[in-house]
Amino acid sequence: QKEVEQDPGPLSVPEGAIVSLNCTYSNSAFQYFMWYRQYSRKGPELLMYTYSSGNKEDGRFTAQVDKSSKYISLFIRDSQPSDSATYLCAMSRYSGGGADGLTFGKGTHLIIQP
Amino acid sequence: ETGVTQTPRHLVMGMTNKKSLKCEQHLGHNAMYWYKQSAKKPLELMFVYNFKEQTENNSVPSRFSPECPNSSHLFLHLHTLQPEDSALYLCASSTGEPGEKLFFGSGTQLSVL
Numbered sequence: 001q002k003e004v005e006q007d008p009g010p011l012s013v014p015e016g017a018i019v020s021l022n023c024t025y026s027n028s029a030f031q032y033f034m035w036y037r038q039y040s041r042k043g044p045e046l047l048m049y050t051y052s053s054g055n056k057e058d059g060r061f062t063a064q065v066d067k068s069s070k071y072i073s074l075f076i077r078d079s080q081p082s083d084s085a086t087y088l089c090a091m092s093r094y095s096g097g098g099a100d101g102l103t104f105g106k107g108t109h110l111i112i113q114p
Numbered sequence: 115e116t117g118v119t120q121t122p123r124h125l126v127m128g129m130t131n132k133k134s135l136k137c138e139q140h141l142g143h144n145a146m147y148w149y150k151q152s153a154k155k156p157l158e159l160m161f162v163y164n165f166k167e168q169t170e171n172n173s174v175p176s177r178f179s180p181e182c183p184n185s186s187h188l189f190l191h192l193h194t195l196q197p198e199d200s201a202l203y204l205c206a207s208s209t210g211e212p213g214e215k216l217f218f219g220s221g222t223q224l225s226v227l
Contacts, residue, residue, distance in 0.1 A: 008154065032213035043118070043204050043218030044157075051213060088157070092213050101147055101159040101170055102216055 003027050006089055006105030014113050019076040023089035023105045026070065030091040030103070033065050035074045038086045038107065047087075048074060079112045086110070117141045120205050120219035127195065128227055135190040135222045137205030143217070145210035146188040148180060151202040151221070163188065164210045195226045 006023045013019055021035075032051055036044035048063040050056045050072075056063045062075040072091075076083055086109050090102040118139045127133050139146065148160040162170035163182040177199075179191040188205055202221045208214035 002156075004156065006156075034215070036218075041220070041223075043120075043206075043220045044216075046215055046217070049215055090216075100214075101149075101162050101172075102157075102214070103159075104157040106154065106156045 003103050004089065004091060004105040007108055008106045010109040010111055012111040012113060013079060015079060015081060017079050017112075019074075019079050019083070019110060019112075021074040021076075021087050021089075021108050021110070023072050024070055025072075025091060025103075027091075027093070027103075028067075028070070029093045032092040033063070033072050034090040034092075034102065035061075035063055036088040036090055036104075038088060040085075044088055081112045081114050084110060084112045117217050118205060118207055118219035120203075120222050122222055123220065124223045124225075126225045126227065127192070129195060129197070131195075132191070132193040134192065135203055135205075135224075137188040137190075137219055139186055139188075139205075139207035139217070141207055141217060143207035143209055144185050145208045145214065146182060146185070147206040147208075147216065148188065148190055149204040149206065149218075151204055157204065161190075192224075195224075197226050200224055200226045 004025045035048040037047045038044040053067045060077045064073040086107040088107040089105040121136045145164045150158045160174045161180040181189040204221045205219045206216040
């Protein structure tokens with residue numbers, strides 16, 4: 001079983017729709033959860049950052065973490081064509097040593113149709 | 115100037131060549147990372163440096179050799195690569211604290227012929 005599972009898509013939705021992106025994971029040691037957005041020919045950029053379970057909202061974006069189900073979600077409201085990109089979930093273990101690196105999902109390719 | 119800069123943006127090399135990828139971060143971070151991104155695969159962590167010390171080597175073949183002369187610069191030296199090494203190589207930096215937020219460069223698109 002892979003550590004992080006994410007449907008690669010593509011996921012195509014009309015402009016203005018609510019988008020739901022998800023990841024599941026198997027390692028209960030993960031404590032920090034992130035979503036990155038990656039445009040074509042660019043590096044990933046951090047979009048949302050959450051520690052442990054709960055919700056976090058930032059503008060049109062909401063991140064949810066359910067540690068009991070090992071399931072995380074990203075919701076995008078009022079989706080725009082500029083949201084078309086690949087969305088990567090990423091996770092980090094707690095470590096007193098600090099820099100361990102993140103574990104990523106494959107990424108979901110999202111297309112917002114004008 | 116962007117926070118993490120990678121050069122070159124594109125690189126084509128033969129299997130017998132030696133080349134180096136360069137990364138520089140202007141964020142005052144202490145940790146730097148190399149990731150490999152291949153089509154239809156998750157980002158693969160290759161190396162981690164924290165305060166110039168290598169803390170992670172994820173079973174990477176010896177034809178990839180990292181170098182971190184200081185907290186702002188990271189290199190990836192390449193020699194006798196294979197065609198399956200063709201990928202996007204991404205550099206990132208973070209503060210090095212637990213739950214690190216990584217900031218990525220735009221990557222080097224490498225093609226091995």
